[in-house]
Amino acid sequence: METPADAKARLLAAGLRPTAARLLLWEIMQGQGRALTAGDLLELMHRRRQVNKVTVYRNIEQFLRRGLVRRLCLEGRVAYYELASDQHPSHPHFQCTACGQVECLEPVNMSRFWTELKGPLGNRAEKIEILVEGICRHCRRLG
Ligand SMILES: [Zn+2]
Numbered sequence: 587m588e589t590p591a592d593a594k595a596r597l598l599a600a601g602l603r604p605t606a607a608r609l610l611l612w613e614i615m616q617g618q619g620r621a622l623t624a625g626d627l628l629e630l631m632h633r634r635r636q637v638n639k640v641t642v643y644r645n646i647e648q649f650l651r652r653g654l655v656r657r658l659c660l661e662g663r664v665a666y667y668e669l670a671s672d673q674h675p676s677h678p679h680f681q682c683t684a685c686g687q688v689e690c691l692e693p694v695n696m697s698r699f700w701t702e703l704k705g706p707l708g709n710r711a712e713k714i715e716i717l718v719e720g721i722c723r724h725c726r727r728l729g
């Protein structure tokens with residue numbers, strides 16, 4: 587788990603001023619155990635303080651461009667975001683087909699899989715995303 591001081595240092599190293607809004611965004615994205623949409627992030631920020639929608643969206647975009655956040659390409663049109671750090675390396679995700687919620691799964695060793703897939707692609711291959719689909723615990727209870 588990163589401390590607020592770590593977050594500050596990461597932002598500064600990425601060339602971003604550690605404003606209160608950015609630190610709060612970071613804090614919210616950290617330790618959720620799931621990836622969030624821009625709408626989710628906005629809502630969670632709102633619970634904590636007055637935030638401007640445009641600022642939140644702009645900060646997400648800046649985090650993304652500086653590699654602090656990764657955008658997951660999943661089913662549907664909504665983008666999901668999560669922090670990209672050494673403490674939170676790339677990992678598979680579980681998405682509920684009923685509510686769309688995206689849970690982070692433990693990283694698995696994909697090196698064999700990766701080598702096989704990458705072979706014909708060579709250096710065009712940059713990353714693998716693994717998505718497991720199903721019904722989440724919450725939706726299963728409602729069903
Ligand atoms: Zn669900």
Ligand SMILES: [Zn+2]
Nearest residue numbers: 621668689690
């Ligand atoms: Zn994740």
